Amino acid sequence: MGAYLLRRAVQAIPVLIGISLAAFLLIHLVPGDPARILLGAQATPKAVATLHEQLGLDRPLPTQYLNFITGAVHFEFGESLSQKVGVGKLIGTRAEVTLLLLMMATLLSITIAVPLAVAAALRRNRPVDHSIRLFSMFTFAMPSFLLGLLLILFFSLKLKWLPTSGYGSGFGGHLRALILPALTVGLYLAPILLRTLRIGIIDTLGTEYIEAARARGLARRLIIFKHVLKNSVIPTVTVLGLNIGFLLSGLVVIENVFSLPGLGSELVTAIGNRDYPTIQALTLVFGVSVVAINLLTDLLYSYLDPRVRL
Amino acid sequence: MVLVLSIALGVTVTACGGSSSTESTGGESAESSEGGGASESKEAAEGSEETPGTPVKGGVLTFARSEDTSPGLNPIGLPTNGSIFVMQQIFDQLVETEGDKEVHPGLARSWESSKDGLHWTFHLREAEFSNGEPVTAEDVKWSIECFANPKIDVSYAFLAESIKDVKIDDPKTVTIDLKKVDAPFLYNLAVYAAAIRPKKVVEEIGEKEFAQHPVGSGPFMLKQMVVGQQTSLVPNPHYWRKNEPYLEEVVFQYVPDANTRVLKVTSGEAQVANEIPYNQVEQLNEAEGLEVQVQDTYSWSSVFLNQTKPPLEDEKIRQALNYATPKEAILESVFHGFGEVSNSNTPKLKFWDSSVQPYPYDLEKAEELMAESSQPNGFKLELWVPGGEPAVVQTAEILKQEWAKIGVNVDIVPKETSALISAWIEGKGGMAATWSPLGNSSDTITDDEIVGLILNPDAGLHSNGTYYDNPKVTKMMTEARETLDENERAQIFSEIQQIALNEAPSVPLFFTKSLTAVHDEVKDFSTFPIGWWPLREVWMEG
Numbered sequence: 001m002g003a004y005l006l007r008r009a010v011q012a013i014p015v016l017i018g019i020s021l022a023a024f025l026l027i028h029l030v031p032g033d034p035a036r037i038l039l040g041a042q043a044t045p046k047a048v049a050t051l052h053e054q055l056g057l058d059r060p061l062p063t064q065y066l067n068f069i070t071g072a073v074h075f076e077f078g079e080s081l082s083q084k085v086g087v088g089k090l091i092g093t094r095a096e097v098t099l100l101l102l103m104m105a106t107l108l109s110i111t112i113a114v115p116l117a118v119a120a121a122l123r124r125n126r127p128v129d130h131s132i133r134l135f136s137m138f139t140f141a142m143p144s145f146l147l148g149l150l151l152i153l154f155f156s157l158k159l160k161w162l163p164t165s166g167y168g169s170g171f172g173g174h175l176r177a178l179i180l181p182a183l184t185v186g187l188y189l190a191p192i193l194l195r196t197l198r199i200g201i202i203d204t205l206g207t208e209y210i211e212a213a214r215a216r217g218l219a220r221r222l223i224i225f226k227h228v229l230k231n232s233v234i235p236t237v238t239v240l241g242l243n244i245g246f247l248l249s250g251l252v253v254i255e256n257v258f259s260l261p262g263l264g265s266e267l268v269t270a271i272g273n274r275d276y277p278t279i280q281a282l283t284l285v286f287g288v289s290v291v292a293i294n295l296l297t298d299l300l301y302s303y304l305d306p307r308v309r310l
Numbered sequence: 311m312v313l314v315l316s317i318a319l320g321v322t323v324t325a326c327g328g329s330s331s332t333e334s335t336g337g338e339s340a341e342s343s344e345g346g347g348a349s350e351s352k353e354a355a356e357g358s359e360e361t362p363g364t365p366v367k368g369g370v371l372t373f374a375r376s377e378d379t380s381p382g383l384n385p386i387g388l389p390t391n392g393s394i395f396v397m398q399q400i401f402d403q404l405v406e407t408e409g410d411k412e413v414h415p416g417l418a419r420s421w422e423s424s425k426d427g428l429h430w431t432f433h434l435r436e437a438e439f440s441n442g443e444p445v446t447a448e449d450v451k452w453s454i455e456c457f458a459n460p461k462i463d464v465s466y467a468f469l470a471e472s473i474k475d476v477k478i479d480d481p482k483t484v485t486i487d488l489k490k491v492d493a494p495f496l497y498n499l500a501v502y503a504a505a506i507r508p509k510k511v512v513e514e515i516g517e518k519e520f521a522q523h524p525v526g527s528g529p530f531m532l533k534q535m536v537v538g539q540q541t542s543l544v545p546n547p548h549y550w551r552k553n554e555p556y557l558e559e560v561v562f563q564y565v566p567d568a569n570t571r572v573l574k575v576t577s578g579e580a581q582v583a584n585e586i587p588y589n590q591v592e593q594l595n596e597a598e599g600l601e602v603q604v605q606d607t608y609s610w611s612s613v614f615l616n617q618t619k620p621p622l623e624d625e626k627i628r629q630a631l632n633y634a635t636p637k638e639a640i641l642e643s644v645f646h647g648f649g650e651v652s653n654s655n656t657p658k659l660k661f662w663d664s665s666v667q668p669y670p671y672d673l674e675k676a677e678e679l680m681a682e683s684s685q686p687n688g689f690k691l692e693l694w695v696p697g698g699e700p701a702v703v704q705t706a707e708i709l710k711q712e713w714a715k716i717g718v719n720v721d722i723v724p725k726e727t728s729a730l731i732s733a734w735i736e737g738k739g740g741m742a743a744t745w746s747p748l749g750n751s752s753d754t755i756t757d758d759e760i761v762g763l764i765l766n767p768d769a770g771l772h773s774n775g776t777y778y779d780n781p782k783v784t785k786m787m788t789e790a791r792e793t794l795d796e797n798e799r800a801q802i803f804s805e806i807q808q809i810a811l812n813e814a815p816s817v818p819l820f821f822t823k824s825l826t827a828v829h830d831e832v833k834d835f836s837t838f839p840i841g842w843w844p845l846r847e848v849w850m851e852g
Contacts, residue, residue: 032728036735038388039465044770047464051388054464082388083537084381084521094538149569157577164573165565167539259565261538272728 005295012291016284020072023283024065027276034081034274055081057276068280077281082273087281091263095285097167098262101178101185101254102247106240108186113193118224120194121201136191148184148257155180165259181258185251189243196239200232207231234304241297245290249282363833369850370559371832374571374580378564379541382521383532385505386456386463391751394502395842396562399543400440401505401526404432404450405496409838411660411755413496417445417506417527421496427794430495431485438548439508440531447478452509454486454499462517466503469759491792493799494756497660501753529555529846539564549846556849572827575600581829581850584837588646588701594827603826604648606839608755610657611649611747613693613709613817614734618777619741626683628814632669633676634716635709635817644704649820655810656764657750658821658839659757661803666811668818676716688717692740694733697724699746705819706744734775743775747822751841757803758791765810778815 035051036043052058056067071078077087116136120129139147156164168177204210205228213223252264263282270278302308377392385397406416418432437445456462458470472492477485488495498504511525524532527550530543543560563580565571568587575583576597586594591602615622615631622628637651650658653668680686691713695706703724710720723740725733733739752760762769766787767779783806790802811818824837831851837843 030726030729031738032726032732036732037728040390043465044468046460046770047468050460050464080381082381082390084387084518085537090537145567145569149573152570152573157573160577164577164579165567165570166563256567257570259539259563259567259570261536261564265566266538272726274728 008295008298012288015291016287017069019287020069020280020284021065023280024068024276027271027274027279028061030274032274034276037273038082064276068277072281072284078277080270080278081275082270083275083278087277090266090278091281091285094261094263094266097174097260098248098251098255098264100174101181101251101260101262102244104175104178104182105185105189105247106244108182109189109193112186112190113197114229116190117194117197117201118229121198121205122224124202132194136194139187140191143253144184144188145253145257147187148181148254151180151184152257165257167260177258178260181254181260184254184257185247189240189247192239192243193236197232197236200235201228204228204232230304234301237297237300237304241293245293248289249286363851365553365556365833365847365849366851367556367849368558369556370561371557371582371845371848371850372561372563372580374565374574374583375562376566376568376571376585378538378566379535379562380537382518383524383535384517384521385502385507386517387521388465389502391841396541396543397502397505397524397526398528398842399530399560399845400524400528400532400546401502401507402437402528403500403502403504403506404454405500407497407500407755407838407840408844409836413500416500417450427491427493428488429485430488431479431483434482434484435550437527437550439511439525439527440546440548441508441511441525442548443508443510445506445508445527447481447484449509450484450506451476451478453506454484454504456507457504463503466501466753469498469501469754470504491794493791493794494754494758497754497756498759500755530560533559543845551846555846557845560845575827575829578829581832582835583827584824586825586827588644588648588825591646591648591825599831600827600829603824603828603835603837605824605826605837606658607822607824607837607841608657608659608752608760608839609747609822610652610654610750611705611744611819611822612652612655612750613742613744613819614774614776615742615814615816616734616737616739616776617815618737621683621685621689622741624684625813626679627685627689628817629669629812630676630679630683630716631713631718632814632817633672633679634713634718635669635819636671636712637668637819638671640705640708641820644701644708645820645822648823648825650823652818652821653811654807655816655818656757656760656807657752659752659760660755661757661800663800663804663807666804666807669811673715680716680718685717688719690719690721691742692721692723694723694725694730694740694743696727696730696745698727702744702746735771737772737775737777739775744819747820753840755840758787761803761806762787765806765815773815776815778810778813780809780813783809 033048035048035055035057039047039051056064075088079085080087080090083090116132120132123129152164155162162180163177166177168174210223210227213227249264249267251262252268255262255265266278267282270282377390379396380390380392381388383393383397383400385401389397402417404416404418405413408414417434417437419435421430421432423430434445434447434450439445454473454476458467458473460467472488472490472495474487474489477487479485506527508525512520515523522535529546529549529551531546533542533544535541541562545555545557549555565574568585571583572586572590572594574580576594586602594600594602615628617623617628641647641649641651651668653666654662680688693706693709695702697703706722710722713720727745730739730743730745734743763771764774765778766784767773767777768784773779786802786806790799793799793802826837828835833849833851834847835843
């Protein structure tokens, strides 16, 4: 196990270097000059030159990349060009929002998906199954900004239960503020889980060992939760892991609709501003997270299915 | 408690004239409402369309805002409108601009200039920073020197390039000497970058830290700033206009999504929301208890034409494009009528001449001009637009249809905004480009800055990427700058406006409006054309 973890960590290094280099090159290849953006429309060439010098943008690209890598090794990502604060600090506060949101959304989506998947699989091709499928198609197909706005209209404007947007203050406030966005993400994520889980359960239900369990007269509840679910869940875990990795940076729309200061909107702002240090650091953070989530998924496999040896 | 007390006090406040230069009975600090109140004259006396009712103290104003307060609140640095508009609540300049096109006293209660316009003497009022320290002549000298230093003030030092030297005459008098006559000088002193900052504090904590902990002499001071979320301001207890501000707190909430801003203000979580989408104004006006304010701005929208790209060097073609543009129709269909058809390549600043005739929509005239031009059979025009701006893209679609009628085959190329503007200014963009009107806005109320940037090939932006170059116009700009008589200046700028409109370096579309939803209980709220809001005057009813 220890050796496995070490091997995976070593394997991740070239992946991360590759990601950071690609991000660095791509953003520098895209036209657009951070100095000009910072200075605004009235940027005189003299001011642009002064700022290039002050920001270190006049140095050759390989030097800039080396500086970035040396810093990154020491967890030093420099200062955001547009926001004038340390990139580490900037990402830290925003990561909290995104992580909390993703955690709540994941929990919600599991809460929604698992019972529905079980219900649908057990009553396959019956009205229950059809209506569940229709529901999931509906929430999955609906653009998240629209779903978010509808939820705000209903829960905030009509019922006045929850704030329309923002991050609230204090931990309780954060949780309250995140309910609607988490529900929006959860409703997007749930159908994906539901589909894979439903198929998994149907497959498992047809296996001989379940047949055997039934024959032995085990309680139905026990069969479903202990034997069926545990054995059907592996593909769903993979799908969930992949989606969480994607959503780390992919929550821009939700963050915008709910005015949440998360990582996704930060990435979009940083790209718009050509804020190189922030973009590079964020890419690296996303890279590390995806690698870590994949690793976690693999570890979860071996827990769920002891036949999987690490 | 405070509220009840101030209502009682409020009754005794009478509006008497001669406001702006009124000396405050300095020294005494207005910790709460029992401060200046009774004996003080009300500032707003000069305004004619005042809402009836006497301002009362108290109330928290929550403002759902499209922009974040970033990067910090230091007037020297590289602020965005997100931070500048908040800084205007915290800092004072020697002189101020308001909703009109004049300069008003700020920290200088009065000033005079020598006959030749080279020496400007400012008489400072008794004022204190929010830390209780007095605003001294030393602070003023140092602040203006920072403003004028291109190494420190990278972005706006060009507005102060005429300054030779700042002298302290006595503790309450400062004289600024100029290298040359600079007519817009006084107006440029009202720009945010010329804010008076406490020298001691900045030197002690440094420029970077100052951006997080600003200290100014303006009506408000910073209570808390959470990047990406919200910024709250509370009254500066040492503010020199002893009655103001009225609000107990202002909370700017960063709400980037326009629909969410609308919901925020509809639900009552916010009392003010800016940048209301054009298509939601009507619906908001129908809602109870709020109204959308439509106000003039110094922003405008144009299709810029790069005249180094053939066949756009042909003036007739550029004029034909102007005639073939149905501005009224675009204004109605895309912008729901919120705007004004433009008669100028630059915005409605101080010397804008309303009598100049805009290009009418006249296809016959456009066809005639095309027939006389170098491309009587038409040509292909590459038009760059920011892909993420629906209103701009819709405008481009209409132009494509309309210009096809005179044989101009428009190829719309969507681009990311930053990439578009950078490439365009450097002449590496398409033949024509347009972008969000909010991308064009003036920092000053005189025309010198913007007219220079848009029409002067030597100002560094290649006439905003149009490569327009008329030596006569360039010479007139210099002349305007060196002319002190405002009537003569108006004459020159009017002539520039007319010449440039004829020569058509761009297809001017509209002067844009600011759309701000404001709850009824919020009184005396307005948006200045330059972009910010005089929040010191705002008060809340009930």
